[in-house]
Amino acid sequence: MKVSIDDVVLPGDYCEDIVNAGEKSKVILGPGLRKEIDKVYITKSGVLRKRAPNTYWVDSYQKRYVPSRAENVIGVVVQKAGDTFRVDVGGSCTATLSYLSFEGATKKNRPEVQVGDVLYAKMLIASKDMEPELVCVDSHGKKGRLGVLNDGFVFKCSLNLVRKVLSPNCPLLNSLKNEWPFELAVGMNGRIWIKAKTMRETIAVGNAILGCEYLSDSEIKSMCTNIASLLAGHVS
Amino acid sequence: MDKEIGKICIPGMRLSLSNKEFISGPGTYELKGYIYATLAGILKMEEDEKTKATIISVESPRTPSVLPKAGDIVTAKVTVVNSRLVQCMILCVGSSILVRPYKGVLKKEDIKSTDKDRIDPYKCFRPGDVILARVLPMTEIHWYHLSTAENELGVVIAVAEGSPQGISMVPISWSEMQCPKTLVKEPRKVARVIPENINQTMFKDSKESNKESIDVK
């Protein structure tokens, strides 16, 4: 079936607008789109979106993570193998992380990472043909926010929720951060790490995030104040 | 027997004495001073250039059921690439085809002979590439260790990402190949630069390189 932007799409549909746009200038095909000979076909169900000038993608629901380049993810170290760590990021196979890709690490000065540690890392290599590879430094060799996440609490959610939480328009984090202090790391692989002062606060943040999956912006705001008052009420 | 074919042998047939003049070759074995056949096939007698001895061998009408040996040149298809090694399926030994593919592994340090510290397997091979490699002595069960640290060895057929099926890239240097259709360039460990039409010349070349390498040996 022929579809256009902002339509509900199913795999097998095709979009001529994209092809037409492609004739004039370069087009970026995001997730859920695939070019076959002369047509652009939809491969995932959801809503077809466009961002000016020429970026197209399908907003779809997904839980399973498929590694893609330059995304920040949260992983768990499952094995030390030679001079690399194997990290579970929720994809089809474990990702590798070299001992050397930590800030200031050399062959002699190895980073202190144990099996079971939670890491916030960046996808360096991710392609269907290769084993994904992570790094904990940026291109300047600085660690920035990447590295081992100590303490705190990790939970899983759908990939859509992660994108929603990270979206600049989403009021959730803005509302929550005014209520009480906490640390948060969001991995694009559907894992979220939270660290707050008390267990109660941690759970409150977690519930707030999980709760907002199907809520609108205004509902999120009211939910946040709700949680905050509940929490404050019990504390006092 | 049939004169056009030559002398027919069957397993266990005593072929000749085993001494300085007659040496047991492929398809034969030595026992108590005699050479016997192990295959059903045709007797071949060749003179070794150095020792002037006659090598007695039996040529079977089909590929003998033996496995790749250390030193053989094999054709293999890359299956897995990661930062430490390359895994592949061995498809042919020399010019003979294997019915069953065998697993081969190419360690990072065996990919190139120069610059061993800075080899990145991703920049040399991709899954799906067809490579020529030499078999190293077997040390592990079920895995043949391979090496491409020679000029004639490396990638012979590769398809660039996004290119249509069957359009192979053409080597443009010893470390790069280019798709003739999409003009995409990708890094590879190329097996010596082959001129223009790669598909037609590939087999001749691989055979030639086989011969050469055997001669060298």
Place this chain on the structure above:
Amino acid sequence: MPLDYRRFNGPEDSVSYKRYTNKYYKGYDELYKELVDDKGRRKDGRALDEARSMCMFFARTDLISQAKGSAYIELKKTKVVCSVFDPREIPHQNEFSQLGQLYCEVKFAPFSCAQQRRPHVDAEDKSLSVALRQALEPTVCRHLFPNYQVDVFVYILEHDGACLAAAINAAGLALANASVPMYDIITSSSVAIIGKKVFVDPTEAEEHLAMMSPETEGTNHGIITMSMLSELKQVSDFVQIGSMDIECVTEAMDILEKECENIVPNIQKVLVHNVVQSFNQRKQLEAEAKEREIALNVKMEEWKKLLNAG
């Protein structure tokens, strides 16, 4: 027996109709009398010491296109198919072994015997598989495929005695056909012994009786199967079932040795024929390929001309 979920099952209480025929129950003596007639001839017209190898032997190779090598052997009614495949990985093996392994499997077709055989692997299948492997191991150059195994599958389509011997003969032929390096040609034969009578290359009925304990104690009875490497004059396997005295065994061995040698020319003939045929075939293919190549080149030239012109 648990129900097999992977097949269609018949009713649980079914029995062969043969049980209800008049001829079903017979005593030992009655059966014994049936084996040999007054003139000393067996049921199928053979003399006691006459094997089926001479006139009722049929063998051919290359009948299974999907296998590397295959063979079919027919001893009058006993029909055996064998196929051999290229070496493959040994499943669940962790140790490095210098010698390759042979994996042998003997299976009976469900309709191979007078009674329906259930398709499960039973004790007889297993013991035959082991015997086959032991017989073949000395003849295969196993050092040429360390850490790998060669599969030898034997399927018995119809069982009328001497099936182990037939299986070994077929497997030897199939291995040679598959170009698995071998030290020698392997041949095998069997005898059934009932009292003083020695049945060379026995039929199913004869084997059946030889396996039954006779009423008088101390009578020789049993089956012996022996396989030999003809050129090397070595015995590669010797399987004896039943009880008999030593003289009887040595006597049987002499007979079996002679029988094994009798089969060799048969096998040789098949192998030579096989080599001649495949070489002729290859020649023909090569000639055809050459022709095609010439035709292709002519066409290429034409195209080139067209391209240059256009």
Place this chain on the structure above:
Amino acid sequence: MAEIYKLIHPLKYFNDYISREIRPDGRKFHECRNIKLNVNSLKTAEASAVVKCGNTTVVCGIQLELASPKAEEPDFGYLVTNLELPALCSSKYRPGPPSDHAQVTNYLVSNIIVNSKCIDLKDLCIVPDKLAWVLYCDMVCLDNDGSLVDACIIALISSLKTLRLPTVTYDAETEDINVDPDIRTPLKVYGLPVATSFSVYKLPERDILITDPSIYEEEMCGGIGSNFIVCSNQSLLCGTQKFGGSNLPPESQEEALKISRDRANVVEKVIETCLANNCEINEI
């Protein structure tokens, strides 16, 4: 040389042939392989047939047993068909219990026989609620080179047609059973179901229908087990099965139905002649 090409560029190799309107084994798209049929060569089975369609070889043997009918169907006998794919018939099978593929093919074959209604199970009942025949039809594939179902159906139906049931006398009072194997009556077989397999190969511009594919062709056309199988009994259809693989446009379907009709006639002739001569013949 060609073999190496086939190994390294499997798709391209096959494509080269198909785009030149010929198949790798030299057949035309709708050319079937030779059928060789031999009946009653096995003496231990009550009825048997060996069939070769090209390289694909199937042996079928029938054995007879007696049992009491099911309580819910007191006047029905049993027809138990099983297909064995032993490891020796292809390098793709492993020894052990039947693989999923074997079970699926097994189901397909028995389904076709049941659907075609060529055997009336009531004919197999001797005394209602007491005694009925059980027909164990075991098919064994010795060489699997594609279009397995076709060969199985030919082998099965030929052996059914040669089957002769012994006479059974049942004493209602003493429940004594007596079988006389010397006096036999042939089993009634209604019609003659014939299966024809097709593979669909997708070229960019059109879909190509390949009749009676070899195992190699099946693999190239979307994997083993994605054949389009048309089964006809006389002029009626008794099963059209297709499992995924390349899609089938309506025109190709028409074509397939026509080809299968023609082929059913040929196979029928082969079986009839063979049964008449009861000896080996080579046809078409």
Place this chain on the structure above:
Amino acid sequence: MGIEEEKPKAFQLKPMKCEFNFLSKSDGSAILSQGDTVAVVSVNGPLDIKSTSQSIEKSTLEVLYCTKGGKPSVADRYKENVIRQTCEAAVLGSLYPRTGITVTIQELEDFGGLLSCCLNCTCLALLNSGVSMRCTYAAITCAIDESGDIVLEPSKQHLDTARATMTFVFDSREKNLVTSVTEGVFSEDTYKEALARCHAASDLVFNFYREIIRKYANVI
């Protein structure tokens, strides 16, 4: 029997109800009821599988079919094969080489048309899991009754007396036949007519898919 006159019949399918994410732990799941027939499907993947079943070209699909009773049989393997082959044609497995996608189907209620319900439910669960697909597919069951008439989406009573039943699967791109499973005896003309009817009815299923996705797209 024979060709019926083309009468503009209003195709009425059994009412369909579907819920996504019915199972919280799987990557994608759906429960679908078509009339009284109900099935649940869970999809997991792409995930790691043992190296012997890996394929370097594409993802390996594994389908597990569980009956209500739970006892395995040859017929279940057959159903698994039908569903697996159908999914394989729809899923873009080449995007996930060396991985596995497992599909688990649990039959809940069977009041006729179970196979097509399972097939449709699998398609919905795959959509829910976010696995890339070439196209969607729709399965329709029909029966030929005693008098030779074609009944779409037959009930259990219809099936018991039917001369033949057929299940067809069509793809959403070219609306071509992907899978066909038939039982019973029928003439060529009946077959063609049944095929044409089911073909027309498949549009309803595709529309239903779109509705479901629309419903869920609004929520997210």
